[in-house]
Amino acid sequence: MERNDVVEATVRALRVAETSLQPWVLELIEQAAQKETDPIARFHLFCMLENVRISKAKGLPLCQDTGLPIFCLEVGRELRLDFDLRAAVAEGVRKATKEIPLRPNVVDPLTRDNTEDNTGYGIPDVIFYNKPGCELHITAFPKGAGSENMSLVGMLNPADEPFDFILEAVAERGANSCPPLFLGIGIGGSFDMVARMAKRALLNMPGNSDFELELMKKINSLGIGPMGLGGDTTVLGVKIEKASCHTASLPVALNFQCWANRSATEVLK
Numbered sequence: 001m002e003r004n005d006v007v008e009a010t011v012r013a014l015r016v017a018e019t020s021l022q023p024w025v026l027e028l029i030e031q032a033a034q035k036e037t038d039p040i041a042r043f044h045l046f047c048m049l050e051n052v053r054i055s056k057a058k059g060l061p062l063c064q065d066t067g068l069p070i071f072c073l074e075v076g077r078e079l080r081l082d083f084d085l086r087a088a089v090a091e092g093v094r095k096a097t098k099e100i101p102l103r104p105n106v107v108d109p110l111t112r113d114n115t116e117d118n119t120g121y122g123i124p125d126v127i128f129y130n131k132p133g134c135e136l137h138i139t140a141f142p143k144g145a146g147s148e149n150m151s152l153v154g155m156l157n158p159a160d161e162p163f164d165f166i167l168e169a170v171a172e173r174g175a176n177s178c179p180p181l182f183l184g185i186g187i188g189g190s191f192d193m194v195a196r197m198a199k200r201a202l203l204n205m206p207g208n209s210d211f212e213l214e215l216m217k218k219i220n221s222l223g224i225g226p227m228g229l230g231g232d233t234t235v236l237g238v239k240i241e242k243a244s245c246h247t248a249s250l251p252v253a254l255n256f257q258c259w260a261n262r263s264a265t266e267v268l269k
Contacts, residue, residue: 104116
């Protein structure tokens with residue numbers, strides 16, 4: 001495996017992620033559109049599906065916010081590489097920014113100076129995992145600011161009910177997240193661990209546990225609806241990841257994701 005292989009695979013993964021949605025995401029939107037009883041909400045859901053169709057046909061980004069570049073790299077334990085994987089992915093992001101093209105979203109957090117190429121200090125965010133074998137899986141997961149800005153971590157009292165915290169957060173923030181939403185939820189661990197679990201939950205969608213289904217039912221009963229204008233469909237998917245935590249703490253994190261739950265994976269051998 002050569003460095004340029006990783007660069008080009010990064011570009012391909014970003015191109016697919018930015019211009020199309022995974023079949024399971026489209027299926028959930030289609031199902032919601034068929035079941036939705038509010039005519040305005042149903043109209044918006046069908047507009048989303050038309051948006052995806054046009055974007056894929058023309059090879060254009062689904063949304064003007066092409067997101068913050070986030071990647072999950074599953075690295076085979078038998079791989080022997082003589083180059084920096086993170087640097088190769090960053091080069092792919094710079095190339096994709098020009099070729100797709102992508103909106104330059106990345107700025108210095110204090111000066112707000114734009115880097116113009118979607119890379120910078122610690123960006124792209126690359127999450128590494130080990131896996132058996134000698135393959136490299138590169139998953140692009142561009143994250144728009146509208147939904148990311150609504151995300152939060154709560155350090156709850158152990159006596160608190162985490163579902164109450166989640167429902168209150170969605171009721172307050174959901175309409176500003178371009179719903180219908182996908183919610184990645186972390187429960188337990190530590191302050192920083194719970195946030196990463198929430199992000200990983202989004203990457204590992206879908207979820208179907210009894211807790212997740214019950215939480216979806218309660219969130220949809222809020223009536224926020226597509227684009228926050230009312231309706232039956234506020235959330236399309238919920239995934240919960242949990243970890244053991246200190247006896248005196250109860251961390252809970254919500255990572256909001258808009259309806260355009262974008263991701264794509266390239267596999268290198």
